[in-house]
Structure formats: C-alpha cells, structure tokens
Amino acid sequence: MEEDHSRREGNGFEIEDDDKEHSVSMLREPFLVRNIKNNTSQIAIVGANTCPIESLDYEIADNELFKQDWRSRKKVEIYQYVVLKWTLALLIGLGTGLVGFFNNLAVENIAGFKLLLTNNLMLENKYYQAFATYAGCNVVLAIAAAALCAYVAPAAAGSGIPEVKAYLNGVDAPSILAPATLFVKIFGSIFGVAAGFVVGKEGPMVHTGACIASLLGQGGSRKYHLTWKWLRYFKNDRDRRDLVTCGSAAGVAAAFRAPVGGVLFALEEAASWWRSALLWRTFFTTAVVAVVLRGLIDFCRSGKCGLFGQGGLIMFDVNSRKAFYSTPDLLAVVFLGVIGGVFGSLYNYCVVKVLRTYSLINERGPSFKILLVIVISLLTSCCSYGLPWLSKCIPCPPHLAEKCPTEGRSGNFKNFQCPPNHYNDLASLVFNTNDDAIRNLFTSGSEKEFHLSTLMVFFFAIYCLGIVTYGIAVPSGLFIPVILAGASYGRLTGTMLGPLSNLDAGPCALLGAASFLGGTMRMTVSLCVILLELTNDLLMLPLMMLVLLISKTVADCFNKGIYDQMVRMKGFPYMEAHAEPYMRHLVASDVVSGPLVSFSGIEKVGNLMHALKVTGHNGFPVIGEPPCSDAPELCGLVLRSHLLVLLRGKKFTKQRVKTGSGIMKSFKAHDFAKAGSGKGVKLEDLEITEEEMEMYVDLHPITNTSPYTVVETMSLAKAAVLFRELGLRHLCVVPKTPGVRLSRCYTCV
Structure with missing residues (x-):
C-alpha cells in the first residue's frame, strides 16, 4: 500500500485507490471508509465543491544533501x-x-x-x-x-x-x-x-x-x-x-x-x-x-x-465584588454544569443539522450564499429591533437616577421606546453590541434590573439565532454566541435562587457562560483561564473549575465537541490521538495493498516519469539492487517533490552509474525546500526528451536513508499511535521473514 495524495485515514493510514475494485472491497473495514476528495470551505459539508487534500511533511528528510548542508x-x-x-x-x-x-x-x-x-x-x-x-x-x-x-x-x-x-x-x-x-x-x-x-x-x-x-x-x-x-x-x-x-x-x-x-x-x-x-x-x-x-x-x-x-476589547472586569458561597451553593453550581452540558450538546447537534441544510444552499453558487446571508441578516434585525417592543417599560431605580436611562449607545438602562425615567431591559440586551450585552449580564448587584421573562426570551432568541447564523458565508466565531446564551440562563438561575443563595446574579451569569462553553467546546483548562483573564475574578476559580468539569462530562455522554464535529464534517483526514479498539485485532500487514511502486537507487528517467504520471503518491521506497548492492535492500524513501526538482535539473547519465558527487555539487539543500506558496515544481513543468527518457539518474543523494519502519506483524493500534505521535506522513511496513520479495512487502502510508 502506498501513500496516495497523503489522504490519511482518521487513524493515520492511507488507501491505495489505483485499483478501484480493490478499494471498494476494502470499504467494509470501518477505518478504511473515506471520501476521496474533501472540502476546505468553512461553510461547506463533505460532498460540496470538493478538492483534494495533501498532508504536511513534518519529518526532515535525512538525505545526503541535508547532511552536507548541516x-x-x-x-x-x-x-x-x-x-x-x-x-x-x-x-x-x-x-x-x-x-x-x-x-x-x-x-x-x-x-x-x-x-x-x-x-x-x-x-x-x-x-x-x-x-x-x-x-x-x-x-x-x-x-x-x-x-x-x-x-x-x-x-x-x-x-x-x-x-x-x-x-x-x-x-x-x-x-x-x-x-x-x-x-x-x-x-x-x-x-x-x-x-x-x-x-x-x-x-x-x-x-x-x-x-x-x-x-x-x-x-x-x-x-x-x-x-x-x-x-x-x-x-x-x-x-x-x-x-x-x-x-x-x-x-x-x-x-x-x-x-x-x-x-x-x-x-x-x-x-x-x-x-x-x-x-x-x-x-x-x-x-x-x-x-x-x-x-x-x-x-x-x-x-x-x-x-x-x-x-x-472584550474585558469584563467584575472583581469589585466579593464572592461568598456556602455548601448549598454548590448544588446550584452543579445544576448549572448539568444544564450547560445538556444545552451545549444540543447546541452542537442543532448546528450540525443546520450546516447540512445550508450546504445544499451554498453549493448552488455565490449568489445563493449572499441571499442566505441577507435572509439571516433580516431575521436578526427583526429580532433585535422587534423583541424589545414585547417588553414592558420599567421605572428607573431611585438610587440610579443619574445613570437611568442610559445615554448613548450602551448601558443597562436603554430607554428605547419608553417614556422618561423608564428603561427597557430587553433592549439593553438585544438592541446592543454583543460585547456590551455580555457586560450587562455580568454586572453584579443588579438582580432586579432584568426580569425573568426578559432573560428567558433573550436566552431562547440568542440560542436559536446563534444556531441559524453559524454556517452562513461570513467569518464568524462561536465564543460570543455561546457566552451570551450561557450568561443569560446563568443569570436567570441566579435571579430565581435569589435569597436562597449567597451567589450574586453576576457570578451566576459567569458560571453559566463557563458551563455552556464547556458543553459545546469541551475544553476545560484553557476556558477556565480565559474566563478568569476576561473577568479578572480569581475568587471564582474553584466554582468555575467545578462547573466546567461537570458540563464537559455531561456533554461527552451525548456527542463530541463542536470543533471535532466540524473537522469531521468537512472531511479533513484528522488523526486522532488514540487508536480505535478494533485495531488491536489487526496487524500492519492487514491494511497494506499493492502493487507497490518502488525505484532502484539508480533509476531510468522514463520509469520515474511514468510512475509520477500514473500515480499520485508522494513517497516512494528506494530499493538497492545489484550492481549497486549485493542483495535487494531498502535504501530509504524519496519524496515526489524531490524527484521533480531532480528531474528538472537533468543530471542524467547514459550509463547506470553513481553520480552522487556531481548532484551534490549541482544542488543545494534549499533547492528541495518546500515552496512558500505551496506551488512547487509540477510534472507539467518538466520538459524531458525521448532521448533523456532512456537515461539514468542517481537517487541516492535525495533519498531519506532513515525512514521510519515497522515490521508487518506489528499491532495496527501500535502502528497508528506511532504514526500519529511522530507526526509522520510515510511509514514503511517491512517483512518479518527474510527472503520475502521486497517489492511486494515494502509499504508506505
């Protein structure tokens, strides 16, 4: 089995697709099921506007040119x-x-x-x-x-x-x-x-x-x-x-x-x-x-x-208060964590469903993408401007006469359509920038500023708008929608608890945001520190750690994190850190396929050109054969990109002899470096004559003489973990029994 366009399986192994019938028969194995092409559009799902995906070469080619350069x-x-x-x-x-x-x-x-x-x-x-x-x-x-x-x-x-x-x-x-x-x-x-x-x-x-x-x-x-x-x-x-x-x-x-x-x-x-x-x-x-x-x-x-x-800049400084909480308050924190995990997993499920629907629209062309954006924009505008009309005007608190109603574009006491000395609490949340809305929800010592009905309406509005908005053709992040939704139901919980809890509505909003973030993104340590740096509130650290752990644990019972699901939906050949359980019952030789495409240490130019034309492999094993070696042996691995550069240099000979010293003088290591824009030498750029096709070229100077290899009897689970942990693009599977024909058993994945 050889690497083909470096399209790796989710667990690190690639499929040879030269023989389509063989590939179809192999699809019965779960880890071999893959789409041949993938989509890189942010708004697309597998199957729309497909394009091939390559792998990156994290391994440094340990060849003679590199050693000389070092x-x-x-x-x-x-x-x-x-x-x-x-x-x-x-x-x-x-x-x-x-x-x-x-x-x-x-x-x-x-x-x-x-x-x-x-x-x-x-x-x-x-x-x-x-x-x-x-x-x-x-x-x-x-x-x-x-x-x-x-x-x-x-x-x-x-x-x-x-x-x-x-x-x-x-x-x-x-x-x-x-x-x-x-x-x-x-x-x-x-x-x-x-x-x-x-x-x-x-x-x-x-x-x-x-x-x-x-x-x-x-x-x-x-x-x-x-x-x-x-x-x-x-x-x-x-x-x-x-x-x-x-x-x-x-x-x-x-x-x-x-x-x-x-x-x-x-x-x-x-x-x-x-x-x-x-x-x-x-x-x-x-x-x-x-x-x-x-x-x-x-x-x-x-x-x-x-x-x-x-x-x-998003910085919600709420450290002016003191956080007091007792043992009964932990029950409220546990409740917030459970609710955050449930709502977070449901949020991920709905986002995936909406994205699949949007992909049918977006694949019709740019005009349909823009039309979908216009529809969502009008829907959002109607909600932002229309929902506050459903809310009642509230008299300004006497002790806040100087701040109520708010003058300008932000604040907790927006006048909207209300008479003087009144404010619209729902307008303070929806008819505002997202950052200011979060700042209003995190405000402490203001339990009565937002009614329960207002918080409920805002939560469901933001929850639904966040779902239908993600996936349209605009750059969009998930952090703010999730924080808004989580802070709203967290503040709702804190307001309902009232005198039964020592926790203020502001800290409850922060804990609600943390629980929803943990339920959707499944991160713990980084989210905890980010929220603490956002709010400058170290006193909430124990409760925030608890709510994040609970929400992640609950959400993991239903589905994966939103970013993991996005990677899977887009068809990226993402390699997980752990091997699948069924891999323990297989060995490396169970997933190889042939015939293998390999080269000799000194190869005919015509053979190289033919292999590059008929295959999409990015790595080829180099096998030394007489007279270059006493017996067939693995010399190493040569990359497709290096072969193209070597062929473009046309350092050919009419006889099958080593010319490594001449190649070393003609090329430098940086000549084989990856092009910055990703547009290196292409096969179509080569101009090889019929006479040159019959000539030979020495591959030894550009051959990686230290490729990673495993024996064919190695557990597939171990091979997959090795492939993943070392960040490999190619892995050679060699025969355990001496004397087996090498050209049939050396495999690159």
Whole structure:
C-alpha cells in the first residue's frame, strides 16, 4: 500500500485507490471508509465543491544533501536561525495585536454609529425609519462580508478554528492560510460583527493569527524575488507548524486579552504536537500581543479613537465584588454544569443539522450564499429591533437616577421606546453590541434590573439565532454566541435562587457562560483561564473549575465537541490521538495493498516519469539492487517533490552509474525546500526528451536513508499511535521473514 495524495485515514493510514475494485472491497473495514476528495470551505459539508487534500511533511528528510548542508553551517548561521525564530514570534505578536486592535476599533465605531443613528431617529418617534435604517445598515454590512467570502476567499467563511486545528494535525488543505484568506478574514469579520449577527470575532482572530504566522514563515518569495538566505531555513513544514501554533495562541490573546489563556488554548485544542521549546515561544508571542493591546488601549482612552474606548476589547472586569458561597451553593453550581452540558450538546447537534441544510444552499453558487446571508441578516434585525417592543417599560431605580436611562449607545438602562425615567431591559440586551450585552449580564448587584421573562426570551432568541447564523458565508466565531446564551440562563438561575443563595446574579451569569462553553467546546483548562483573564475574578476559580468539569462530562455522554464535529464534517483526514479498539485485532500487514511502486537507487528517467504520471503518491521506497548492492535492500524513501526538482535539473547519465558527487555539487539543500506558496515544481513543468527518457539518474543523494519502519506483524493500534505521535506522513511496513520479495512487502502510508 502506498501513500496516495497523503489522504490519511482518521487513524493515520492511507488507501491505495489505483485499483478501484480493490478499494471498494476494502470499504467494509470501518477505518478504511473515506471520501476521496474533501472540502476546505468553512461553510461547506463533505460532498460540496470538493478538492483534494495533501498532508504536511513534518519529518526532515535525512538525505545526503541535508547532511552536507548541516555540516557546512557555521555557528553564526545557527545563531541566526535561533534569533530568527524569536524574531518571527515577535512579529507574529505585533501583527496579530495590531489586527486585533484594528478589528475592535472598526467594529465599535461602525456598530456604534449605526446604533446612535437608530436611537436618534427613535427619539424623534420615527420608529419605521429607525427600523429601516437599522436593518438597511445591517444588510449592507452583511452583503459586504458575504461578497468577500463568496467571491474572494471562500475559505475565510466561518470560524477558522477547525481549519487551523486540522493544519496543525498535518492537513494541508488549499487556501486556508493564503493571503486572500487573511484579507477577507479581517474585513469580513469586521463587517459581519458590525452587522449585528450573533457571532464573535474570536474564532476568526485565531485564524487570522495563523495566517499571519504562515505568511511570515514562507521564507520569502522566488516569484517576487524576495528570497533571503537567512530565511531559507524556514522552508519546511515543521517550523511553519510551530509558527502557526504561535499565531493561533496570539489570536486568542488578541481576542480576549488573555495571553496565558491563548497559550493553553493552543496546547489543549489547536496543536496536535507540543514540546517545551514551543511553549516558551508561544508564551512570548502572547505576551507581545498583550503589551501591544494595552498600549493601544491606553492611547484610545483619551477619546482619539472615536466611539472605541476601554470596553472595545472584550474585558469584563467584575472583581469589585466579593464572592461568598456556602455548601448549598454548590448544588446550584452543579445544576448549572448539568444544564450547560445538556444545552451545549444540543447546541452542537442543532448546528450540525443546520450546516447540512445550508450546504445544499451554498453549493448552488455565490449568489445563493449572499441571499442566505441577507435572509439571516433580516431575521436578526427583526429580532433585535422587534423583541424589545414585547417588553414592558420599567421605572428607573431611585438610587440610579443619574445613570437611568442610559445615554448613548450602551448601558443597562436603554430607554428605547419608553417614556422618561423608564428603561427597557430587553433592549439593553438585544438592541446592543454583543460585547456590551455580555457586560450587562455580568454586572453584579443588579438582580432586579432584568426580569425573568426578559432573560428567558433573550436566552431562547440568542440560542436559536446563534444556531441559524453559524454556517452562513461570513467569518464568524462561536465564543460570543455561546457566552451570551450561557450568561443569560446563568443569570436567570441566579435571579430565581435569589435569597436562597449567597451567589450574586453576576457570578451566576459567569458560571453559566463557563458551563455552556464547556458543553459545546469541551475544553476545560484553557476556558477556565480565559474566563478568569476576561473577568479578572480569581475568587471564582474553584466554582468555575467545578462547573466546567461537570458540563464537559455531561456533554461527552451525548456527542463530541463542536470543533471535532466540524473537522469531521468537512472531511479533513484528522488523526486522532488514540487508536480505535478494533485495531488491536489487526496487524500492519492487514491494511497494506499493492502493487507497490518502488525505484532502484539508480533509476531510468522514463520509469520515474511514468510512475509520477500514473500515480499520485508522494513517497516512494528506494530499493538497492545489484550492481549497486549485493542483495535487494531498502535504501530509504524519496519524496515526489524531490524527484521533480531532480528531474528538472537533468543530471542524467547514459550509463547506470553513481553520480552522487556531481548532484551534490549541482544542488543545494534549499533547492528541495518546500515552496512558500505551496506551488512547487509540477510534472507539467518538466520538459524531458525521448532521448533523456532512456537515461539514468542517481537517487541516492535525495533519498531519506532513515525512514521510519515497522515490521508487518506489528499491532495496527501500535502502528497508528506511532504514526500519529511522530507526526509522520510515510511509514514503511517491512517483512518479518527474510527472503520475502521486497517489492511486494515494502509499504508506505
């Protein structure tokens, strides 16, 4: 069995599809069931707009060229490489921090202007004009976001976290980290959030940070003559993976102003492989983000940033109160955890169903994507503007006469259509930005500001709108909708308990948000730290840990986390950390298929060209045969990309002799490095004459002489875990019995 387009099974093994009948017969095995093509669109489900997916090469090819390059490196070059790692981490932090600030600055000003314009019309009793203005602004912003995603970069739609998670697992899906995707992710997220959708900018910020890291780690561009010698060391997937990990952590730090939470998010959810050296660089990157954001926020406090102020970045400081709780209060916390787990798993189930429905619409073309966005935008506008009319006007509390009703676009006491000295509590939640709504729900010492009916209506509205909004063609995150829904039922529970509990409604809202996050995303440590950094409330740590553990445990009884389900639905060949139970009953030889395509150490050019044309394999075993060796033996593994570069160089001979020294002088290790844009040498680029087809080329200098191998009798479960833990793209299965024909038993997966 040979690796084919590196389409790995969910447990790490690939299927040879040259023989279709053989592949069909093998589909009876559960771990071999796979779609041949996959979709990389954020809004698509398997089966729509399919495209092939490659794997990443995290293993460094241990060939003669690499060894020569390593031996020739001077100490100063090694120091340059180390310094460059930290320099790129610094640039990732700076870039992500600036983008995060610009994102918040733009959203706060656009959304604030829209709300102020609508409020001014309502003060003049022009309610119909106010609604037309409000809905019109939302539709225009929504169309702008949808058009960017539909026509410029479809991969920018949605959260982006499943794509980043898949990339860090070794999935090289096209366009997910492209410059166009970064551009659309930034501006599409601004337009989408400002349009009033029940979405967040946290998931898109993770994707944005990953895109920035990927671009910085490209190692220059040969197309635009931007190649530097000291950047060539980053032309490999391993270093780019580390940079993307730093970028994903920086995205969380920029979105939540939570540097430690960003590191833990990358460790717990995003990265598949981790090591201590990466921990240092990731922490350094998030620290840079925090410093950049803090400096820019201080600059904006003087009113130089329009409507953007301290509240623009999601930071809900609720540490002014004291948290007192007794043993009976733990029952309420347990209840919140159970409810959060149930509602979270139900939320995931509904999102999956809605996405499958939307895929039927989105696959019809860009115009249908935009039309769906317009429909959801109008629905959201009707709910935001219409629901407050169902709520009664409440007299302002006497002790809050100076703050009630709220002046401006935000606050707990929105006047809406109410008479003087009255406020509309539901308008304070739905007719507001998502960040301000969360801030209102987390407010302490204000149990009577929101009626029970208001909290119930808001919960069901946000719950349903969050479900139907996720999946449309706009960059959208899940954190904010989930926090809103969780905070609303948490505050509802705290208000109902009233004098029976020492917990305030504000802390209950925070615990409710934590429980819902745990029920949907199934993260514990990172979510706990992110929420603590968000609220600056360390006193709630024990209760938050308890509610997260309970909600995750309950939700795991029903389905998987939302990001795991998204990865599966998109058809990414994600490799799980653990082998399936049935693999313990199989050995490695049970999943191999043939015939094997292999090369000799000195191979005819025509044979190489034929194999590259008729197969899509990305790795070929090199078998030494007489006269190059006394007996057939495995020399190593050669990559398809390296073969293409070697053939383009045309270092051929008419006789079958070793020419390794000549090749070593003609090529450098960086000639075989992966192209930054992913567009390396293609088979169509080669111009080989008929005479050259009969010539020979020495493969020894580019052959990885130390490939990972397992014997054919190894347990499939062990082989799968080995494949996953080492981050391999190819694994050779060798015969246990000496004398068996090698060309039939060597296998690459």
